[in-house]
Amino acid sequence: MNKKRRRSGFIGMLVVVLLAGLLVGGEAEAVKIRWATIAGFYTDWAKEVIKDFEKQNTDIDVEVVDIDFGVLYEKEGIELVGKTGAYDLITTESCWKPEWAHAGWLFPLDDFIVKTPREELDMKDISPALVKLACSYKGKVYALPYYTYTQGMFYRKDLFEDPLEKAAFFKKYGYPLAVPKAWEQHRDIAEFFTRKPGEKLKGKTLDKPFYGVGMMAGRFPQIQDEWMSILWSWGGEIIDEEGDIVVNSPIAQKALLHYKNMLKFAPPGASTSAYDEVVAQMKENMIAMTMGFYLDQAANIIKVEETVPGAVIGAAPAPGWTAYIGAFGIGISMDSRHKEEAWKFLKFISSKKAQIKFALGGGTTCLMSVLKDPEIQAHRKTCWHYKTLAEILDYHEKHNITHPFFDSPVAGKIYEELMIKINEGAMGTKPVKQALDELTATIERLRAQVR
Amino acid sequence: MKRENKISKFTEKYFPYILEAPALIIIFILALFPLFYALRMALHETILTNPGSHPFAGLNNFREALNKDPMVWYSLKNTAIFTVSAVSLEMVLGCAIAFLLNRKIKFQGLVRGLLLLPMACAPIAVGLVWRYMYHPDFGVFNFFCSALGLAERNWLGDVSTAMLSLVVFDVWQWTPFIIFVVLAGLQALPGEPFEAAEVDGASRWQIFKTLTFPMLAPLLIFVLILRTIDALRFYDPIYALTRGGPGTTTETITWYLYKIGFKFFNMGYASSIAFIFLYAVIILSAVLVAVLKSFSLEEGG
Numbered sequence: 001m002n003k004k005r006r007r008s009g010f011i012g013m014l015v016v017v018l019l020a021g022l023l024v025g026g027e028a029e030a031v032k033i034r035w036a037t038i039a040g041f042y043t044d045w046a047k048e049v050i051k052d053f054e055k056q057n058t059d060i061d062v063e064v065v066d067i068d069f070g071v072l073y074e075k076e077g078i079e080l081v082g083k084t085g086a087y088d089l090i091t092t093e094s095c096w097k098p099e100w101a102h103a104g105w106l107f108p109l110d111d112f113i114v115k116t117p118r119e120e121l122d123m124k125d126i127s128p129a130l131v132k133l134a135c136s137y138k139g140k141v142y143a144l145p146y147y148t149y150t151q152g153m154f155y156r157k158d159l160f161e162d163p164l165e166k167a168a169f170f171k172k173y174g175y176p177l178a179v180p181k182a183w184e185q186h187r188d189i190a191e192f193f194t195r196k197p198g199e200k201l202k203g204k205t206l207d208k209p210f211y212g213v214g215m216m217a218g219r220f221p222q223i224q225d226e227w228m229s230i231l232w233s234w235g236g237e238i239i240d241e242e243g244d245i246v247v248n249s250p251i252a253q254k255a256l257l258h259y260k261n262m263l264k265f266a267p268p269g270a271s272t273s274a275y276d277e278v279v280a281q282m283k284e285n286m287i288a289m290t291m292g293f294y295l296d297q298a299a300n301i302i303k304v305e306e307t308v309p310g311a312v313i314g315a316a317p318a319p320g321w322t323a324y325i326g327a328f329g330i331g332i333s334m335d336s337r338h339k340e341e342a343w344k345f346l347k348f349i350s351s352k353k354a355q356i357k358f359a360l361g362g363g364t365t366c367l368m369s370v371l372k373d374p375e376i377q378a379h380r381k382t383c384w385h386y387k388t389l390a391e392i393l394d395y396h397e398k399h400n401i402t403h404p405f406f407d408s409p410v411a412g413k414i415y416e417e418l419m420i421k422i423n424e425g426a427m428g429t430k431p432v433k434q435a436l437d438e439l440t441a442t443i444e445r446l447r448a449q450v451r
Numbered sequence: 452m453k454r455e456n457k458i459s460k461f462t463e464k465y466f467p468y469i470l471e472a473p474a475l476i477i478i479f480i481l482a483l484f485p486l487f488y489a490l491r492m493a494l495h496e497t498i499l500t501n502p503g504s505h506p507f508a509g510l511n512n513f514r515e516a517l518n519k520d521p522m523v524w525y526s527l528k529n530t531a532i533f534t535v536s537a538v539s540l541e542m543v544l545g546c547a548i549a550f551l552l553n554r555k556i557k558f559q560g561l562v563r564g565l566l567l568l569p570m571a572c573a574p575i576a577v578g579l580v581w582r583y584m585y586h587p588d589f590g591v592f593n594f595f596c597s598a599l600g601l602a603e604r605n606w607l608g609d610v611s612t613a614m615l616s617l618v619v620f621d622v623w624q625w626t627p628f629i630i631f632v633v634l635a636g637l638q639a640l641p642g643e644p645f646e647a648a649e650v651d652g653a654s655r656w657q658i659f660k661t662l663t664f665p666m667l668a669p670l671l672i673f674v675l676i677l678r679t680i681d682a683l684r685f686y687d688p689i690y691a692l693t694r695g696g697p698g699t700t701t702e703t704i705t706w707y708l709y710k711i712g713f714k715f716f717n718m719g720y721a722s723s724i725a726f727i728f729l730y731a732v733i734i735l736s737a738v739l740v741a742v743l744k745s746f747s748l749e750e751g752g
Contacts, residue, residue: 271608429698
């Protein structure tokens, strides 16, 4: 009798547990998608946007993996090579996109794009120049631009408009002081504003040195962007339309020599500086302007108006208008096990609503309607550079400016080697011609290895 | 009974191996298997960005590294310069400070605790701090230079000072390791031979030369080899401080290897360079051990 009671009791408990499980455990687990991206203030803000996405899509959790830009290429690359599926969403750079698309690591988005209604994703609103440069390879779209780091230049408007400085500049150079349209003018202005302690700036005596230009000449992946801005404005290329390597052409050597000579108008720390040091130099009242520089740093660099009394910052296209334009894109990894969910997030963060929030938080959008919106441009702290940026992107689209380098399946590797060789030439550790000849040989070797 | 005897003989014979098996399996998985796999990659054209299989390349990668790539030899030279400079300074300073600390001093515990701090810091984190300390525009070193009337330098951006700056950083971080190992060795030395030598009227230098140094030699060999191997693999501070620049002035073999393997994804070539480097390190270690052992045996009598 006891055994029977125990058995019945056990069966009864089992039934209760099963029923409870059915009633309570009816909810499915959220799908987790992982997005590898660059650590920085722009990505911090994107996390706010993600919260909105997750509220609307409770079945999807987005995990952001912050990675320092210096190692982002290899960290993502290793996971893609290993087909681990560790990241569902991959942040791509203009140079990495052709390589990864060629290797078959990125999932083509064209089918997804075609099925998505225009209210959710308006491809025509994304800067066509950026889609072409940063996201397409051989006619297919592999990423949607996340934010753009397109270069213009920043300058101290108050210095450029000071009557004393204008008069002195005209006296010395014979033409008016204005935002430079050519790199030769840029050089003259840099020389003009380079002053020693005891000399005057805007009529006031300096107690520390002041320099004409800030440069990102350190061995970081920014030096080559500064140099390419000069190279392209003079009609030079790294790889020409016929596919020949022309990075050691006379124009390229002239551009590197010009870059090297500009260092004498830059603070001593230029040879070890990246973009953050140049922003710090501007905020510390050390420099009058930048070389071709990332306009997405506008929200940072405007703080000079708080740190330096009387300072007014201005943005303009870099001389020649052909500074480095590009964007970080977000693509879907071919090995992602959640491509549909990844696409849902991707089109959300690319939507106008999300991009406006991103823009007002300090991000630099790629949507032309947001860039050109006067109400958004009026946000002085975060979006004051949008007008200039929109003009630059329109210019590139109008003149169909492209660079064959960005279609090379070894562009990412060339970009890494460019950094080393341009730094060698700029620092004088190798003659300019030798540095560029060695770069040519390396590019030839890299291209020969592609299957 | 017979069967039980057989089982007991079997377990007696193989029991030690059974006990060692887990450790050996871990060593095989974590050390030997990767080594053989790297050798396999070195013998093939293993470029990870190329889809499909990797064709057999024989010794081509090794030939390329030894005969055709000047950067291999240049980075090895940089590695040798850094290692010899940093390790020599660390050994001399470390031993000197250990001798100074080998007595009762005020605040002994505090001093030893403070000395431990550099070693406790992650190289990359503290390297970033040192990068700003070295900065010619914002850095504290140039602040002190100008306060003392000395010329300010572009420590990390000047070819003549970049490598020295890395050496100084490494000496700052790892001299405490030498100090504590040598100090432990000094405190473990027996007292009687030294008392006898003092009674016999030996000078301090004679005591050091004939007793202290030979007795410490095995420990010094150990710490010298450890620091040498560590210095040869120096990477994190280069990432934080110079990224191999200016130009390629501070590009060591590990930095160059990293570029080939993880930027160019040419794992075959990177593996071949790594093997060449491994052989060089093995030979260097053997030479170091032989030289120092012979020295300690001679002096020890």
